[in-house]
Amino acid sequence: MSFDIHPDDMEAIALGGAFLGTGGGGDPYIGKVMARAAMDRAGRPVRVADPTEVPDDALCVPVCMMGAPTVMVEKLPNGDEALAALSALEEYLGRKADYLVCIEAGGLNSTIPFAVASATGLPLIDGDGMGRAFPELQMVSMTMHGIAASPMCIADDKGNSSVLKTVSNLWTERLARAQTIEMGGAALVALYPMTGAQMKQSLLRNTLSLVREIGATIRSERAANRHPASALVARCGGFDLGPARVVDIERKTTGGFARGSATLTGLEENQGRTFTLSFQNEFLCLEDETGRPLALTPDLICALDADGGLPVTTEAMRFGLGLRLLALPADPQWRSAAGLDLAGPGYFGYDHPFAPVEDLRRQ
Amino acid sequence: MSFDIHPDDMEAIALGGAFLGTGGGGDPYIGKVMARAAMDRAGRPVRVADPTEVPDDALCVPVCMMGAPTVMVEKLPNGDEALAALSALEEYLGRKADYLVCIEAGGLNSTIPFAVASATGLPLIDGDGMGRAFPELQMVSMTMHGIAASPMCIADDKGNSSVLKTVSNLWTERLARAQTIEMGGAALVALYPMTGAQMKQSLLRNTLSLVREIGATIRSERAANRHPASALVARCGGFDLGPARVVDIERKTTGGFARGSATLTGLEENQGRTFTLSFQNEFLCLEDETGRPLALTPDLICALDADGGLPVTTEAMRFGLGLRLLALPADPQWRSAAGLDLAGPGYFGYDHPFAPVEDLRRQ
Numbered sequence: 038m039s040f041d042i043h044p045d046d047m048e049a050i051a052l053g054g055a056f057l058g059t060g061g062g063g064d065p066y067i068g069k070v071m072a073r074a075a076m077d078r079a080g081r082p083v084r085v086a087d088p089t090e091v092p093d094d095a096l097c098v099p100v101c102m103m104g105a106p107t108v109m110v111e112k113l114p115n116g117d118e119a120l121a122a123l124s125a126l127e128e129y130l131g132r133k134a135d136y137l138v139c140i141e142a143g144g145l146n147s148t149i150p151f152a153v154a155s156a157t158g159l160p161l162i163d164g165d166g167m168g169r170a171f172p173e174l175q176m177v178s179m180t181m182h183g184i185a186a187s188p189m190c191i192a193d194d195k196g197n198s199s200v201l202k203t204v205s206n207l208w209t210e211r212l213a214r215a216q217t218i219e220m221g222g223a224a225l226v227a228l229y230p231m232t233g234a235q236m237k238q239s240l241l242r243n244t245l246s247l248v249r250e251i252g253a254t255i256r257s258e259r260a261a262n263r264h265p266a267s268a269l270v271a272r273c274g275g276f277d278l279g280p281a282r283v284v285d286i287e288r289k290t291t292g293g294f295a296r297g298s299a300t301l302t303g304l305e306e307n308q309g310r311t312f313t314l315s316f317q318n319e320f321l322c323l324e325d326e327t328g329r330p331l332a333l334t335p336d337l338i339c340a341l342d343a344d345g346g347l348p349v350t351t352e353a354m355r356f357g358l359g360l361r362l363l364a365l366p367a368d369p370q371w372r373s374a375a376g377l378d379l380a381g382p383g384y385f386g387y388d389h390p391f392a393p394v395e396d397l398r399r400q
Numbered sequence: 401m402s403f404d405i406h407p408d409d410m411e412a413i414a415l416g417g418a419f420l421g422t423g424g425g426g427d428p429y430i431g432k433v434m435a436r437a438a439m440d441r442a443g444r445p446v447r448v449a450d451p452t453e454v455p456d457d458a459l460c461v462p463v464c465m466m467g468a469p470t471v472m473v474e475k476l477p478n479g480d481e482a483l484a485a486l487s488a489l490e491e492y493l494g495r496k497a498d499y500l501v502c503i504e505a506g507g508l509n510s511t512i513p514f515a516v517a518s519a520t521g522l523p524l525i526d527g528d529g530m531g532r533a534f535p536e537l538q539m540v541s542m543t544m545h546g547i548a549a550s551p552m553c554i555a556d557d558k559g560n561s562s563v564l565k566t567v568s569n570l571w572t573e574r575l576a577r578a579q580t581i582e583m584g585g586a587a588l589v590a591l592y593p594m595t596g597a598q599m600k601q602s603l604l605r606n607t608l609s610l611v612r613e614i615g616a617t618i619r620s621e622r623a624a625n626r627h628p629a630s631a632l633v634a635r636c637g638g639f640d641l642g643p644a645r646v647v648d649i650e651r652k653t654t655g656g657f658a659r660g661s662a663t664l665t666g667l668e669e670n671q672g673r674t675f676t677l678s679f680q681n682e683f684l685c686l687e688d689e690t691g692r693p694l695a696l697t698p699d700l701i702c703a704l705d706a707d708g709g710l711p712v713t714t715e716a717m718r719f720g721l722g723l724r725l726l727a728l729p730a731d732p733q734w735r736s737a738a739g740l741d742l743a744g745p746g747y748f749g750y751d752h753p754f755a756p757v758e759d760l761r762r763q
Binding site for chain 2: 125129195196197198199200201202203204208211212214215216218219220
């Protein structure tokens with residue numbers, strides 16, 4: 038089902054995106070403000086199209102921000118880079134895009150496509166390439182379906198841009214990451230240009246609807262003075278792992294990513310327990326005091342503020358912050374051999390073999 | 401005056417290029433072999449065109465290798481990358497090149513354009529952008545004449561390529577360098593697309609003739625069992641600084657460059673003296689034991705083997721090697737304020753203010 042998104046919907050989209058963004062995908066407040074401003078300027082809602090309505094020969098183009106979230110909170114896009122990246126890709130392809138696509142869920146990456154959609158008047162597809170956020174650009178369902186990330190365009194705030202043509206999606210990631218770092222740690226990109234048929238075959242569907250619904254749930258639960266954890270687990274499946282406080286955090290922005298880990302001490306029902314939560318832009322691995330994994334990528338590890346219930350991103354983690362941790366099962370595609378090759382614990386250097394969060398919970 | 405270059409001329413071109421390459425620009429043996437093979441395959445000579453014969457509206461495109469010479473001796477181009485870079489640029493511009501250009505003098509960068517010229521059948525212009533070699537791509541006479549380095553194409557041996565569009569030639573350097581490093585430390589590029597009119601206004605003229613003449617001089621002097629230093633100084637101006645032996649060398653391949661310095665101990669008339677010769681791909685600064693400069697970039701510091709008289713590149717410097725050092729005045733453009741901003745001692749972090757080698761010699 039297609040629907041329209043208005044400026045007032047952007048807070049829910051940003052919150053829902055940040056929740057499914059598992060710590061990454063950018064700051065939801067910045068995302069909301071950017072997208073609202075663009076929509077107000079354009080003075081029209083953004084149409085979100087059901088994937089089934091998209092013609093097989095339509096040109097569908099994901100646009101997103103690439104870089105370290107630690108950089109993105111200080112170096113905001115000026116709003117034109119995403120359009121510049123899209124235009125450069127259209128020029129290269131000799132064809133205008135018919136639909137825009139979100140590459141992932143995230144406070145920024147669920148909202149930037151709305152800013153571009155309202156500026157261009159293009160509809161946005163109800164779906165994305167991850168159903169969550171991942172740090173590297175080859176980590177999308179399109180890769181599992183043999184769709185090339187390139188030709189890809191990358192643009193910065195200064196007016197620099199480039200068009201990449203690569204032999205694999207991992208090479209797109211490597212060459213785009215090197216440029217993103219040189220561009221200041223964050224850049225806007227347009228990539229994975231695909232036909233409607235390819236989009237329907239590869240995209241995780243209805244994730245924008247889900248993002249909006251999750252955001253609306255967070256808002257309504259907060260309005261009713263309830264912590265949204267239970268309602269979110271009821272909607273998404275998975276587990277409420279309870280509250281814990283950040284007692285140490287080590288974070289480096291290196292190789293173009295925000296990498297690090299936090300030590301958490303359990304609160305309430307977790308009293309006496311200690312957790313380690315590690316991340317590369319996104320939360321990837323949660324272990325207890327014995328080193329036993331409680332949740333592992335590609336399953337989702339989501340952190341909410343223990344008091345206010347808002348999503349907490351990795352760059353906002355700080356000493357003393359109380360978190361409520363949730364672990365959700367990833368889309369079945371991510372749990373396949375191909376999905377685990379792309380974004381399983383082994384790719385990120387963890388020794389744990391992947392086990393679904395529901396199995397880890399039972400142990 | 402235009403003339404033809406045959407496979408048998410490539411040794412002289414490679415040697416002359418390596419001499420004016422001031423330690424950089426790649427290994428002349430590899431350059432000779434690559435270009436000869438390409439010319440033998442094509443079965444035709446390469447026409448070298450006098451700049452004055454080139455129509456004002458012709459499209460002139462420099463092609464060259466970019467990266468650290470320390471990498472280039474181990475990771476040879478497969479021959480197709482330069483053509484791929486040129487083709488990608490032509491595709492971007494929607495127009496075929498009419499003439500090829502050497503960006504600089506060098507064992508590889510004076511010869512690769514011949515390989516591309518023979519494969520495409522295009523003529524090569526008798527001139528280049530430096531009259532020597534420099535490590536960074538904005539360091540060309542075209543920059544001093546306001547000609548943009550981008551659109552620029554970069555291609556690697558694996559089949560990856562990208563088209564850069566940047567706001568300044570320094571940004572072209574930064575984004576291309578980041579990709580070159582990621583591509584393995586060396587890549588082939590096509591850049592500074594310019595009209596015949598722009599080429600005639602900006603290019604240092606007749607440098608290919610000079611390269612060939614220098615190479616021929618080195619060959620004939622060696623054949624006559626004479627060291628070529630005196631004949632080269634007679635032809636190019638400048639000074640024979642005499643012989644010295646490498647007694648220590650420190651070299652790192654970092655940031656995409658071969659950087660380092662060598663300690664030399666004087667031989668014969670230099671007995672008892674000590675020199676420091678430092679480089680970033682190219683030799684940039686020669687100092688005596690008191691730290692007084694003897695020759696400074698952008699003037700040329702050329703090293704020949706003390707015995708055989710062949711040019712010595714920075715990556716070939718090794719403990720025990722006897723050198724014969726020559727210092728030549730740079731083209732007047734390089735000694736202007738704009739030239740010194742681009743490639744003077746200050747840009748490379750040396751404290752010495754620039755002084756022409758003839759003044760340093762008099763002190």
